[in-house]
Amino acid sequence: MTHRFDPTALREYDVRGIVGRTLGPADAHALGRGFATRVRRAGGTRIAVGYDGRVSSPELEAALVEGLTASGVDVVRIGLGPTPMLYYAEAELEVDAGVQVTGSHNPADYNGFKMVLRHRPFFGTDIQDLARLAEAGDWEEGAGEVTSADVFEDYVQRLVAGDTRGAYRIGWDPGNGAAGPAITRLVQLLPGEHHVIHAEVDGTFPNHHPDPTVEANLSDLKRLVAEKQLDFGLAFDGDGDRVGAIDGEGRVIWGDQLLSILAEPVLAAMPGATIIADVKASGMLFDRVAELGGVPVMWKTGHSLIKTKMRETDAPLAGEMSGHIFFAHDWYGFDDAQYAAVRLIDAVHRSGRSMTELRTAMPALCTTPEMRFQVDEARKFVVVDQVLARLRGDGANVNDTDGARVTTADGWWLLRASNTQDVLVARAEAKDRAALDRLVAAIDDQLARSGLRRGEQVAH
Known part of the structure; x- marks a missing residue:
């Protein structure tokens, strides 16, 4: 057979x-x-x-x-x-x-x-x-x-086995995904006041698509936080291994921003430890880890690749822009959105500030969303190799850990090939709008030189 x-x-x-x-x-x-x-x-x-x-x-x-x-x-x-x-x-x-x-x-x-x-x-x-x-x-x-x-009850009890301090008023949205029952049980064990929506498991996803990295999917959570004047809100993807968050004003706190909050108590407990983030993460995060006395490491996107790198470097914490957060400190080294949520509540409490204050204090940077463009499977890696060759020939400041991440006086831009789809992924971050426009123009120029244009974006 x-x-x-x-x-x-x-x-x-x-x-x-x-x-x-x-x-x-x-x-x-x-x-x-x-x-x-x-x-x-x-x-x-x-x-x-x-x-x-x-x-x-x-x-x-x-x-x-x-x-x-x-x-x-x-x-x-x-x-x-x-x-x-x-x-x-x-x-x-x-x-x-x-x-x-x-x-x-x-x-x-x-x-x-x-x-x-x-x-x-x-x-x-x-x-x-x-x-x-x-x-x-x-x-x-x-x-x-x-x-x-x-194992359901043992798992949920293990989520709160650590020091879970901080009584907040929190909104939770598992998006009718598989995490719903676990979150419903989890909030019964946490201090504070909790409001859970879309907790019923429903594989048709009747309320919204369960992907917290797309801001449109957070609209119900934003409404909940605003109506009940909650401290912050937490959202989860379809299988509970990616977390998203908003502050009390409804502003999104992206994966790299969450990692900058989570890193502080981890580095207090483990001075000088390595913290890993993927190549799509903000320069702000790497600077913040260094400022806290940690060793920032930029690594390839992909949960399996991040887990492997954590083992190599004994990193207690890692994360991706996509909301995968990996704890080896007091945990098992795998990505768990429910556990990340518990640790986030604790990290906010330890900071002595509200989630909204933490979000407000973050550097104001201009960023693009993750841009994804259709490219033939056979060409996507070829295009990235062509771009890298040209950049090196031009003497650019380029990091080739995963695709091309180029640092300029304006900020940085990234072009990489997805490992899971026939798309190229681009992102840029700058100090202001004009600088961002220049970075995006540089991406467009490199694509044009390889016979491509950004064209229409494709969904995740």
Whole structure:
């Protein structure tokens, strides 16, 4: 028996596709066969499995479990919950690996799988290896057993096991995603006054798309905070591994700004520690980490890549513009929006200022949103290489950690190829509007010199 995956479903950090078109139960079964094979060949025998709130998730989870057991591993089902609950189960239960069925923050017709093996992300060439195993039918055989474990309450209790001080009036919006029940339970354990909206898990996402990095998706939360005059608001993506926030005035606090708040108590506890952020993060963040006595490290975008770099550098904290926040300080090193929310409440309290005051004190910079432009899959990395070659030839101040990040007297601009879509991603940050316009013009010029123009932006 062999199987061929749609190649577009095999992403850098996970497997993800449109259900019924590029992903279905047969793929889930084959992924189970391949992943179980890899786990067994690494000496493992048990795998935890969870799933998110999408309409297609139960069917895909059932097919996945059949595939896993057919290749001889035992499965521990933890049921519906956010992706970090699966990571927690993989860390705490006697298992060797974990799989979460999730479409993350993608539209309702998407779904996919995030995998972890022996507490480390399973990504890149590992995912491509699943395709090779499937095409060859190179799968282990067996008959694993299936049991269930209810980790929900243990997980939520672990979220508040640290020092959770600070009684605030907070709005919460899980966006009808898988984090809803966990947040509903979490706020019962926190001090303060809490107002939760869209907590019912509904895979059709009837209120808004569950992606807190798009400001339009925060409108309900902004309305809640304004109407009830709350201190701040917190929002979550579809599988609870990315957090967004607004202050008491409804201003968005982006991922790098959240990291600048979270870094202060971590560096107080661990002086001189490394703090990692991706190449899309503001220069303000790296300056702030250095000012606090930490070692700022700019790294590649992507949750699997960030987790790997954290292990290399013993970093207690890392984050991405996309709202993935990773704590190794008093936590497990994985990205958990619910835990980040608890630590954010504590960090605000420790600062002695309100969230609104913290947001107001941040440097006023002019930035573009993340701009994403369609480019043929075969060309996207070629274009970035061309841009890098020209910049080096011009003697530009360029960082090539992940694409091209160019620093000028005006600020900085970034052009990188997405690892998960056929798009180029651009961003710029400057001291004023005129400087920003010059930076964006520089991006346009480089694209034009490679025969492209920014054209229409594409959605996430």
